[in-house]
Amino acid sequence: EPEVTQTPSHQVTQMGQEVILRCVPISNHLYFYWYRQILGQKVEFLVSFYNNEISEKSEIFDDQFSVERPDGSNFTLKIRSTKLEDSAMYFCARESVNTGELFFGEGSRLTVL
Amino acid sequence: EDKVVQSPLSLVVHEGDTVTLNCSYEVTNFRSLLWYKQEKKAPTFLFMLTSSGIEKKSGRLSSILDKKELFSILNITATQTGDSAVYLCAPQRGGYNKLIFGAGTRLAVHP
Numbered sequence: 001e002p003e004v005t006q007t008p009s010h011q012v013t014q015m016g017q018e019v020i021l022r023c024v025p026i027s028n029h030l031y032f033y034w035y036r037q038i039l040g041q042k043v044e045f046l047v048s049f050y051n052n053e054i055s056e057k058s059e060i061f062d063d064q065f066s067v068e069r070p071d072g073s074n075f076t077l078k079i080r081s082t083k084l085e086d087s088a089m090y091f092c093a094r095e096s097v098n099t100g101e102l103f104f105g106e107g108s109r110l111t112v113l
Numbered sequence: 114e115d116k117v118v119q120s121p122l123s124l125v126v127h128e129g130d131t132v133t134l135n136c137s138y139e140v141t142n143f144r145s146l147l148w149y150k151q152e153k154k155a156p157t158f159l160f161m162l163t164s165s166g167i168e169k170k171s172g173r174l175s176s177i178l179d180k181k182e183l184f185s186i187l188n189i190t191a192t193q194t195g196d197s198a199v200y201l202c203a204p205q206r207g208g209y210n211k212l213i214f215g216a217g218t219r220l221a222v223h224p
Binding site (some may be wrong): 031033035042043044045048050055056089091095099100101102103104105106107 | 143144145148149155156157158161163175201205208209210211212213214215216217
């Protein structure tokens with residue numbers, strides 16, 4: 001059973017459209033992260049979210065991006081107006097409170113046409 | 114600027130061989146170093162190393178950290194075809210625990 005569940009597994013969208021990627025942690029945790037991986041490139045940090053607030057964000061995480069935890073369970077990443085270069089795998093990750101180990105979800109593949 | 118260098122970039126071995134993967138890093142406010150295995154999709158957690166010189170083991174995999182020389186190694190003994198993957202090294206910064214990933218070592222194990 002995965003540590004976190006991500007939906008959708010794959011989304012295809014037109015440039016300029018808004019997308020929402022969702023992450024459902026199996027158990028209750030305080031620290032969550034979004035990372036992305038463009039095909040053939042490194043895994044890159046986007047944002048960390050602690051206690052329902054953004055704690056750190058990268059320079060990639062500009063005004064087009066936002067994160068929310070709307071119902072205390074789901075954790076969403078919204079891209080307001082997608083660009084071709086947003087095409088990537090987006091991974092949600094949660095940190096174990098006890099050990100600090102970081103576990104990744106299966107990822108959401110975003111394809112922007 | 115934070116820097117993570119993994120070597121070799123790729124490696125081809127035969128089943129039964131032993132491999133050593135290297136990771137050197139320069140990371141501000143270093144907290145720990147994590148190793149992941151990435152096959153088709155998501156990175157799967159292997160080890161988290163916080164202290165120098167203490168080897169962590171899981172089956173045929175082991176890893177150790179040297180905080181003075183700023184590197185870590187991942188060893189895989191008696192390799193199997195199922196070990197074929199990209200192995201990612203990710204030092205973690207303290208504070209909000211951000212991971213900085215290396216480019217990975219692509220390991221191919223042939224029968």
